[in-house]
Amino acid sequence: MIYTTFFSTLSLAVIYGFSILLVLASLAVGNFFGRRSARNGKIGETSIGSAVAATLGLLAFMLAFTFNMAADRFSLRKTLLLNEANALSTAFLRADLLPADDRDRVRTLIAEYVDLRDIDPLHVPDFEERLLRTEAIQQELWQLVAKLSASGYDGERLRGFYDTLNEVIDFNTARLYTGMRYQIPPPIWGALYALTALAMFGIGFQLGASRSGSAQVAVALALAFSVVIVLIVDLDRSYEGVLLVEQTPMSELNARLQAAERAPRDSAD
Numbered sequence: 463m464i465y466t467t468f469f470s471t472l473s474l475a476v477i478y479g480f481s482i483l484l485v486l487a488s489l490a491v492g493n494f495f496g497r498r499s500a501r502n503g504k505i506g507e508t509s510i511g512s513a514v515a516a517t518l519g520l521l522a523f524m525l526a527f528t529f530n531m532a533a534d535r536f537s538l539r540k541t542l543l544l545n546e547a548n549a550l551s552t553a554f555l556r557a558d559l560l561p562a563d564d565r566d567r568v569r570t571l572i573a574e575y576v577d578l579r580d581i582d583p584l585h586v587p588d589f590e591e592r593l594l595r596t597e598a599i600q601q602e603l604w605q606l607v608a609k610l611s612a613s614g615y616d617g618e619r620l621r622g623f624y625d626t627l628n629e630v631i632d633f634n635t636a637r638l639y640t641g642m643r644y645q646i647p648p649p650i651w652g653a654l655y656a657l658t659a660l661a662m663f664g665i666g667f668q669l670g671a672s673r674s675g676s677a678q679v680a681v682a683l684a685l686a687f688s689v690v691i692v693l694i695v696d697l698d699r700s701y702e703g704v705l706l707v708e709q710t711p712m713s714e715l716n717a718r719l720q721a722a723e724r725a726p727r728d729s730a731d
Contacts, residue, residue, distance in 0.1 A: 478689075484659055488662035492667035497670040514668050521657045546634065552629075553630055569719075576712065579716075581709065604624075
């Protein structure tokens with residue numbers, strides 16, 4: 463599996479636990495300083511409320527901004543999967559445009575390609591091997607196109623195939639980078655966690671100053687904010703969690719192509 467940052471290597475459970483601890487710690491520290499300031503008589507209720515409201519507003523904006531980034535990328539991953547499946551299906555059909563000697567080989571390669579792309583995102587122990595084989599098939603298909611072009615094969619028929627082959631290669635690259643390499647940048651996560659800590663500190667300070675804080679409120683806040691953060695992380699990841707792109711288009715295409723490849727052998731038997 464390809465990881466681009468240290469944050470990407472952390473599991474959702476670790477991130478959830480860290481988020482809860484951060485919120486609880488920030489509330490506790492804020493509560494401590496709030497109570498101490500109240501005892502010293504250095505409290506301005508209006509200024510505290512305004513500061514906390516402003517910080518919570520910034521946090522809400524940051525959460526919405528980050529969530530939209532993750533949701534847009536999730537939607538893009540779904541679109542790219544469907545587009546790649548359509549391109550592969552078209553390439554398989556357009557193999558009929560090639561000479562009979564090459565047609566069967568091309569169909570076999572495309573069927574293998576689809577089988578390599580049909581994965582369970584939560585369990586791909588041979589991801590690197592699949593990626594290398596995918597690139598090898600792309601090279602073999604392109605070399606076949608180059609050979610036919612050099613031999614003077616009908617340009618219109620050949621173009622009908624290699625246009626679709628270009629799309630297959632493009633969608634593979636787009637899916638790889640969108641799913642594995644293009645994720646929410648670490649500085650945004652850092653800013654989100656910093657604002658969360660500051661906002662929780664402010665709430666804790668306000669509760670401590672008014673001496674109205676409770677453990678139940680602290681735990682509820684910790685769980686609520688942590689759930690939202692983990693939801694954003696889950697949306698941003700293509701290889702972990704419960705919010706995964708449904709692989710049905712590729713799985714159904716794989717089943718159809720494998721059946722199509724078996725049919726000639728079954729008739730020969």
